Amino acid sequence: MNQLVPRLSVPAALALGSAALGAAFATGLFLGRRFQRPQRLLPAEDHPLWQYLLSRSMREHPALRSLRLLTLEQPQGESMMTCEQAQLLANLARLIKAKKVLDLGTFTGYSAVALALALPPAGRVVTCEVDPGPPELGRPLWRQAEVERKIDLRLQPALETLDELLAAGEAGTFDVAVVDADKENCVAYYERCLQLLRPGGMLAVLRVLWRGEVLRPRPGDAEAECVRNLNERIRRDARVYISLLPLGDGLTLAFKI
Numbered sequence: 001m002n003q004l005v006p007r008l009s010v011p012a013a014l015a016l017g018s019a020a021l022g023a024a025f026a027t028g029l030f031l032g033r034r035f036q037r038p039q040r041l042l043p044a045e046d047h048p049l050w051q052y053l054l055s056r057s058m059r060e061h062p063a064l065r066s067l068r069l070l071t072l073e074q075p076q077g078e079s080m081m082t083c084e085q086a087q088l089l090a091n092l093a094r095l096i097k098a099k100k101v102l103d104l105g106t107f108t109g110y111s112a113v114a115l116a117l118a119l120p121p122a123g124r125v126v127t128c129e130v131d132p133g134p135p136e137l138g139r140p141l142w143r144q145a146e147v148e149r150k151i152d153l154r155l156q157p158a159l160e161t162l163d164e165l166l167a168a169g170e171a172g173t174f175d176v177a178v179v180d181a182d183k184e185n186c187v188a189y190y191e192r193c194l195q196l197l198r199p200g201g202m203l204a205v206l207r208v209l210w211r212g213e214v215l216r217p218r219p220g221d222a223e224a225e226c227v228r229n230l231n232e233r234i235r236r237d238a239r240v241y242i243s244l245l246p247l248g249d250g251l252t253l254a255f256k257i
């Protein structure tokens with residue numbers, strides 16, 4: 001009688017165990033691919049090519065650099081605008097000869113200082129913040145950059161400041177608006193900033209990819225929903241020309257027609 005020859009040269013229990021592990025691994029890979037949430041589109045900041053890009057393009061004022069390094073030491077330091085984003089916005093502000101800028105979400109003032117440096121001596125950055133701590137920390141470096149007098153810090157919810165500016169008749173007088181405060185109000189910020197901008201003015205919205213969550217927000221993730229709604233609104237908005245750049249966590253530029 002023919003004896004059944006085992007097809008594997010390992011005991012059955014071990015073979016079964018390996019098969020189960022293999023199946024689990026494959027399922028993990030599949031689910032991992034399916035539910036993986038992309039964090040960023042560009043290489044990591046410590047990637048040599050990204051470092052090369054920064055080293056060949058960044059022209060950071062020494063006080064601005066000190067402010068960035070100081071901010072990175074703080075617990076929420078990562079919420080600062082990235083240096084290449086700030087430099088791009090400052091260059092665009094120069095290009096359109098900006099004099100009046102709105103900055104929603106001051107934090108330690110990195111974006112406010114970068115923009116103030118791009119303005120002529122009589123230029124003004126109205127910057128909005130609810131937490132007095134971070135601007136207080138950054139203020140000595142605003143002074144060192146010699147832009148402190150250009151920065152008008154409003155310590156109250158940004159919506160209140162925007163409504164005050166509209167009530168004071170400043171609609172259509174700002175050249176640049178940067179929206180980088182809380183996400184729950186981002187649609188209201190967008191609409192008010194658009195009113196405050198002059199035709200040809202530029203509106204920048206930060207973090208529009210929301211760490212990839214815009215693809216498929218988790219149930220109850222109000223911030224991701226708000227960002228998605230704003231992105232959709234901007235896409236359909238015939239009042240602006242737009243670009244969405246993959247810099248940082250996504251940067252939308254909307255130019256008022």
Ligand SMILES: C[S@@+](CC[C@H](N)C(=O)[O-])C[C@H]1O[C@@H](n2cnc3c(N)ncnc32)[C@H](O)[C@@H]1O
Pocket residue numbers: 079080081104105106107108109110111112128129130131134156157158159180181182
């Ligand atoms: C992402 S950070 C801003 C980063 C800053 N633009 C920079 O370049 O470093 C967001 C800031 O918005 C502030 N913020 C949150 N809710 C706000 C509100 N309702 N009005 C004004 N500022 C607010 C936070 O306290 C925080 O400092």
